[in-house]
Amino acid sequence: MRLLLTSAGVGNDSIRAALAELLGKPIEASNALIIPTALYPFPGGAGMARRAIAGEGPGRLADLGWKSLGVLELSVLPSIDEEAWVPAVRDADALLVCGGDPLFLADWMRRSGLAELLPTLRSEAVYVGVSAGSIATASTFVETYTEPPRGSSVPLEEVVFEGDVSRLLVTGQGVGLVDFAVIPHFEHPQHLDASPANAETWAARIPVPTYAIDDASAIKVVDGVVEVVSEGQWRLF
Template structure:
């Protein structure tokens, strides 16, 4: 699977060009599926999901001019014919995975069956926003209610071999200060990228490339004593 892991969507020309490179053809020739599931646990979640799907958020994704755009709601998948939704996913050129609650998203990625399908989608481009990017890691950590509380570490999907924290040093995300991310990175066994809203991580064929018109940092885990 090819991945473009963003903090806040396709925010600049560099990230846009990275998406085009992964797709291998113009966006106008590509079919995409939106996955809004992670946003529902938040206040006004349904309204925010609509804004994401309709392309009226500050995280450019759905409004890029796709040939077709569908919605893949993970919580619905266990109750419908698996052949139908699997076929839709396999036919998509891109999966647009919105942000929100990373634990909720991780849960429904697994319970829906999509997590099991993702590794077989070799030509599909997975485009994540915030939590949609974080969930691809082997582990993730987050605190929403108290930015001074310790990060809670949990298991991700393992689509990549690093962790990621979005919104680095953003004024509205005190949990993502560089100092906070550094403390979290010391607790996980893989490298952790902290990326701001003008940065994305492009992964193809196991090769990791940082695409940025902003700021990012790579934090290494602390060596473990025998």
């Protein structure tokens, strides 16, 4: 399986070209499944999921001109037979994993059986992550929260970042698709915890190399080889 890990989706020509290269064929000839699960923990999550599926959300995924687009909701998978959904995942050219809450997403990736299935997919299949969908691919990640995640017992640390930005840094277990971590929305004016100085503080709590990428950047992974595709700013800690 190949990976394209983004901060905000396929938002420029460079990232779109990288996606087409990973697919090995035009996007218009490719079949995709979109996974909106990470959006549901937030107020209005159901509406955000609808907009993501309809291609109306802020992160470009569904509206790229796919040959076909299906929805894979991870939280329902444990209650249905594998024969009903595993073939669709194996046949998909791309899995489009929306942003949201990475703790919630990683938990459902494991509980649904998707995490175990992903390493067995054909080498041409592409995992496309947005924000939390990228964060959750690490073995261990650290995410920032303003309040303790509901029902979570994972380790947390309260940190005051530069600019008096107070956050809880929560350490979570990802699904181990990559041997590095991702901090999305680098230098974004609405994500002050991902400013250059704050991202460095954040990355210091992560036990693996960490890429901070802005919304114009992505990380391409093929056979373990990592390449950054960017029309913006990024940094490796």
